Amino acid sequence: MLIATFNVNGITSRLPALLQWLGEKQPDVACLQELKAPQEKFPEAAINEAGYQAIWHGQKSWNGVAILARGELPLEVGRGLPGDPDDEQSRYIEAVVNGVLIACLYLPNGNPAPGPKFDYKLQWFERLITHAARLIDSGAPVVLAGDFNVMPTDIDVYKPERWVNDALFRPETRDAFHRLVAQGWTDSLRTMFPGERIYTFWDYFRNAFGRDAGLRIDHLLLSPALSGALKAAGVDRDVRAREKPSDHAPTWIELALDSKA
Numbered sequence: 001m002l003i004a005t006f007n008v009n010g011i012t013s014r015l016p017a018l019l020q021w022l023g024e025k026q027p028d029v030a031c032l033q034e035l036k037a038p039q040e041k042f043p044e045a046a047i048n049e050a051g052y053q054a055i056w057h058g059q060k061s062w063n064g065v066a067i068l069a070r071g072e073l074p075l076e077v078g079r080g081l082p083g084d085p086d087d088e089q090s091r092y093i094e095a096v097v098n099g100v101l102i103a104c105l106y107l108p109n110g111n112p113a114p115g116p117k118f119d120y121k122l123q124w125f126e127r128l129i130t131h132a133a134r135l136i137d138s139g140a141p142v143v144l145a146g147d148f149n150v151m152p153t154d155i156d157v158y159k160p161e162r163w164v165n166d167a168l169f170r171p172e173t174r175d176a177f178h179r180l181v182a183q184g185w186t187d188s189l190r191t192m193f194p195g196e197r198i199y200t201f202w203d204y205f206r207n208a209f210g211r212d213a214g215l216r217i218d219h220l221l222l223s224p225a226l227s228g229a230l231k232a233a234g235v236d237r238d239v240r241a242r243e244k245p246s247d248h249a250p251t252w253i254e255l256a257l258d259s260k261a
Helices: 011-025 044-049 116-138 171-181 188-192 237-241
Strands: 002-007 029-033 052-057 065-070 075-079 092-097 100-106 142-147 218-222 230-235 251-255
Touching: 002 011, 002 100, 002 142, 002 218, 011 029, 029 100, 029 142, 044 052, 052 092, 065 092, 065 100, 100 116, 116 142, 116 171, 188 218, 188 230, 188 251, 218 251
Parallel strands: 002 029, 100 142
Antiparallel strands: 002 251, 029 065, 052 065, 075 092, 092 100, 142 218, 230 251
């Protein structure tokens, strides 16, 4: 089972690139973030024509998440991260696909830090940690996939000394990520590439992609029920080099589910 996460940075403007990648990669599941489109503007017809069915949680101009499944409709089981009924930002959605619970998330950026946006990021992270613990306790096969807006360690960021005060790299943010993983989650990409500098995001400015001045902020975490099924992982960085790309590249894992489904 091939599962990918891709922050498209605006699904309307990036739709041709997304469809091209879906046709080439043909993931079984694709988790999308930063749709930047209201619910009624999601390009469902084009996604269907590409062989996928989708559920999505849109929001005008900002945020937005979606789960696409090849040849079947994802069975939605959750919309919005529990813990704050007043939170109206579209950042979380859950569905079951082929017996696996897929959680697609777009964690807040949090800049400038310190400040209200950073406070919201940390509060959202704590809600995620609480909910993720329930998922672990359920014993279900779960994938937490998305743009976490955190570089967990120094090797996940180009020139870490330049990022010490950024909300994506502050100690509070990294501590939250490490506490999440310590529940029993497997960091797929780092498991497959221990000690290697591998990035999923490159800024549009200062020729960041050309210099490979990147960040690893897109993650796919596996619950214990799936940790033994991890077969491969990677980043489709060539997609970032195409015309009018997202600043993120699709990140993916392959699971051997013959005995796990």
